[in-house]
Amino acid sequence: MILILKHQATDDQIDHVLRRVEAMGLKHHLSRGTHRTIVGIIGDEEQLREEPLKAIPGVAQVVPVLPPYKLASLDAHPEPSVIEISGVKVGGGHLGMIAGPCSVEDRDRMFRIAERVVASGANLFRGGAFKPRTSPYAFQGLGEDGLKLLREVGDKFGVPVVTEVTDPRLVELVAQYADMLQVGARNMQNFALLTEVGKSHRPVLLKRGMSATVTDLLMCAEYILSQGNANVVLCERGVKSFDPATRNLFDVAAVPLVHGLSHLPIIVDPSHATGRPDLIPACAMAGLAAGADGVHIEVHDCPEEAKSDGPQALLPDQYDELAAQMKSLAGLLGKTISPLAAK
């Protein structure tokens, strides 16, 4: 931690700063420059983060030298983590191909869509049973009935299923049915929820909040890891921007950025990132080319009848075509796609 003192910091203030550092049991290193005095603090930065150093009179700026997360960092785990979701590997060269409708809807449709996306090469099936909707009047999901249906689909096709959990009281219930728990973008900083999924034994798909920095995202992963659940897959799904042309702004650079900071896998979700089927294939390919550990795509066989997010879904035929292109690209990049266990 480095403290840059104010131009006008008095000798008394400098003394006070040094005494405060000593009182924390830490060493300091004073450097008087032409224009500013700087205090380097030597010791456990973790402990220092908790201290309101910037509020000490005379301090102009506090510059941390270490990232605020530990377990999620490459320092803690220099090799890429490979997360297993009921047999399907994600990370370290293994691609997670997640596909399925936004919401779990009627039974026949679920089976039809799952059959198609699994045939195209998806190795994880998604569908929402509890939907976080911006309107209280919108369809909120089928609840436990949706979970049961999802489980049935998973069992039938031998594909692990992913679904969102939105309430700390529901984590246990959802974990009974789903192979992987999704924490959505709007709940990325719902710390009560993060703590509960951290206590669960299920792998977690943690989506980046719409205005979360990559550091914020890794801190939220740290919440989960710190509760003992090491199986976290991150997901870039677009951030807020000034351009209304797309629903969000797809931040593809977050992929190599995460890989340079953390061992956790990161996949991309061009469906939510762009909200536009015409842009999804290009952004899916871009994500893979940037090194993503998987791609999350919403697929629906009749978007104009979808209970939610229909306008951003690909048709099964469109997904099939994209999946073929993604397989070619994966080959070029030396990545593999975990096959499903034989049923």
Added chain:
Amino acid sequence: MILILKHQATDDQIDHVLRRVEAMGLKHHLSRGTHRTIVGIIGDEEQLREEPLKAIPGVAQVVPVLPPYKLASLDAHPEPSVIEISGVKVGGGHLGMIAGPCSVEDRDRMFRIAERVVASGANLFRGGAFKPRTSPYAFQGLGEDGLKLLREVGDKFGVPVVTEVTDPRLVELVAQYADMLQVGARNMQNFALLTEVGKSHRPVLLKRGMSATVTDLLMCAEYILSQGNANVVLCERGVKSFDPATRNLFDVAAVPLVHGLSHLPIIVDPSHATGRPDLIPACAMAGLAAGADGVHIEVHDCPEEAKSDGPQALLPDQYDELAAQMKSLAGLLGKTISPLAAK
């Protein structure tokens, strides 16, 4: 609702669109322009919002003509709402002056700070017992002990107390102690929590998310109102921006914008909006001048020892000076500050 069709929309597609509208029991109004065909849909827009109209082949753009919230709108309630928090009025010309430390800390400090801010004119006292911290290793608040302490302070000084609730499981507990429940910016779209506070009988202070539009904020208020709790006060506390000079960007225009759309009061929180004590007084004054129904300020008597957010707190003397300026401005603007009930 207006549907703008694609340039290349075929007659068959146009027919399909019209039949879909009729199937919903609604009327349509077709208008063929030089370059585009437009379909006006006449009827309950609420119902239409649920339909994935944009996914209908041939549809280029869907333009809603009504806001997506109802109970929060001026149409539902043309006069400004006046919210009463245990006797203190906010809205419709009454200013809520909220002050207090970020976290509830030790007992003596709480009483010392409360005495000072109440003497300066604060009519609502704040303090966090459950803290949503971005690091799992940071101080998470005193929990129920903090609530008890806060209640004691409220009773002693006759000032209603406001505190944050971060978990739907804790709403009932917090409502036992606090006069007003705060939903923080990171939980603005935690719909499980909104639903629970909507079922509570306590007034709610709903803070705007860091990347929420004003429409998003009003939709979240709608969640609470739709559960039967009409006592919602909104709070502008800064949005994300590209300029690192301030913690967030204080969106003062949100104040008149909300007043033109909704009957709900809106206060400003320059402490979180700027994160800088040197900017707080100017932004507090700006908020009032823009018509805000109150001001939320963090005050601490020794910021360098604060358990959280110390660097953004004002000292009691600074708050006293600012409160005097705010009172003068309130006088000029014809606003009143509810006095505390005599103890």
Added chain:
Amino acid sequence: MILILKHQATDDQIDHVLRRVEAMGLKHHLSRGTHRTIVGIIGDEEQLREEPLKAIPGVAQVVPVLPPYKLASLDAHPEPSVIEISGVKVGGGHLGMIAGPCSVEDRDRMFRIAERVVASGANLFRGGAFKPRTSPYAFQGLGEDGLKLLREVGDKFGVPVVTEVTDPRLVELVAQYADMLQVGARNMQNFALLTEVGKSHRPVLLKRGMSATVTDLLMCAEYILSQGNANVVLCERGVKSFDPATRNLFDVAAVPLVHGLSHLPIIVDPSHATGRPDLIPACAMAGLAAGADGVHIEVHDCPEEAKSDGPQALLPDQYDELAAQMKSLAGLLGKTISPLAAK
């Protein structure tokens, strides 16, 4: 300047860094912490800024300790500057009240609007003769004829006139007619233009770019100051945001932020910041309450016939009402509005 070295920086790399610093004729100060090594560089930070320090192998981060501008800083000039525009003072307690139509249009209209806004208390009159329009097919302004008309209006009412210059080749021409040169938001970083207005003897109104930080704005002022023209007034006019409800996001905190960093006056322009007449009065008042040195408002007597930006103009009656409120607030704040010289 502080260099934070990479975790893995080798002794050879550290040596190379130190030799590079010495080769620049500067001293260094090495501090080896538990996790990172830090090099403080003592000497002229101006010179160091030019060096690609971050590209030196082993360097992780470069932390400057001084602002990158000099002449614009409070260090160079601790008292607020008072800029005189043909007798009207702006800054240091004097408010510049700029009003007028977006574009200079027909002669009668100009005289009618000027008469009204001067009667309401405006002490600077604006109107665009060269318009930077986002469409090549839009009205581009009357050019020199517009300048002549503006001069006539200024002379008739004894009010200094402000107009935009968009091209370095036109600075001399515009300076012949106008009392103050405006550099618009889109040209804030048009360095060729800044250099030319810096050579002019006319005061400059420098508008903040839509995605410029306050530091960026002050660096552009520095360009002008460094050419010898010390008469710069800054203008906050909104920055880009994710919320489409307003044209831009009015950053009122930029006012106290600039006052804490620079001696230059800063005014606010709620017309461009919000693009909505219904929000302009509240934001004008907010700007003044935050300490702005003036307010820039577009006024048109028939907005639906305006050649540009009609939808964001106030009517003369609306301006009159707002001006009265602004005068009351100015009184409360102890600010004065320079009267016009008697004709």
Added chain:
Amino acid sequence: MILILKHQATDDQIDHVLRRVEAMGLKHHLSRGTHRTIVGIIGDEEQLREEPLKAIPGVAQVVPVLPPYKLASLDAHPEPSVIEISGVKVGGGHLGMIAGPCSVEDRDRMFRIAERVVASGANLFRGGAFKPRTSPYAFQGLGEDGLKLLREVGDKFGVPVVTEVTDPRLVELVAQYADMLQVGARNMQNFALLTEVGKSHRPVLLKRGMSATVTDLLMCAEYILSQGNANVVLCERGVKSFDPATRNLFDVAAVPLVHGLSHLPIIVDPSHATGRPDLIPACAMAGLAAGADGVHIEVHDCPEEAKSDGPQALLPDQYDELAAQMKSLAGLLGKTISPLAAK
């Protein structure tokens, strides 16, 4: 154009709106809904854009149905344009591989770098002679001497050269030496400059402004096209964001977005978009996978000695490795890279 009227619009106001539309020689189409009245205007939207329709009393919202650009749109030119820069093709399946240092510096270095990047497969060489620097005290480029040196390099290696022009007065001079003129991000809306490069016979590389929407970018291309110069290549180079981890936010979705709206080629510049050599290769690959018509990379053989932007440059060896990967990906995507003419 669709006008959505206000809830409270009176019959007189509706009449006035209709008469105004008729006075413009256009037809209207009135549709009275349950909550709102809508007026469709049939006729030349170009003409309507110029009218301040939103300022007409009773009008709540104006919804355009056509894009504001014409020559740049796919309607005007349904096939992708192929731009030729002294023999090198960009667009329609041809990739422009631009590489070179940020600034033109000393002669030997220019030849060394050019030799390396051409050997790696670059088919356009870049280098700045006139630099738009944010500090007036920073290196501003070698000027005409730099242009001469660049021309020499181009002639020696048979590679077309690209360089930035920052001042309308310099367009003719720069066009004498360079094969392609670059308009930088900060000058994207410098309309005087756009007009001058539009009159030039040289192809133009138009970089997207840091807070420009894709529509803004296409409008600026329209400025150039409307002056008669059809040879415009667009460039995505990152937009402003709230995350300080990267210099800008690389908006890879802009590539398919532009391809769906315009016939103009678009390349990506991961050097400026990220500002971090460690992220450049992944983002370059992402851009190509998204369909970009080329990649712009800064290369320097000793970044720590670069006169500008050293920290974001790749070393020649790094570029060589990346170029090989980009060639493989181009092969997979069926794109070709124009070879240089034999010298």
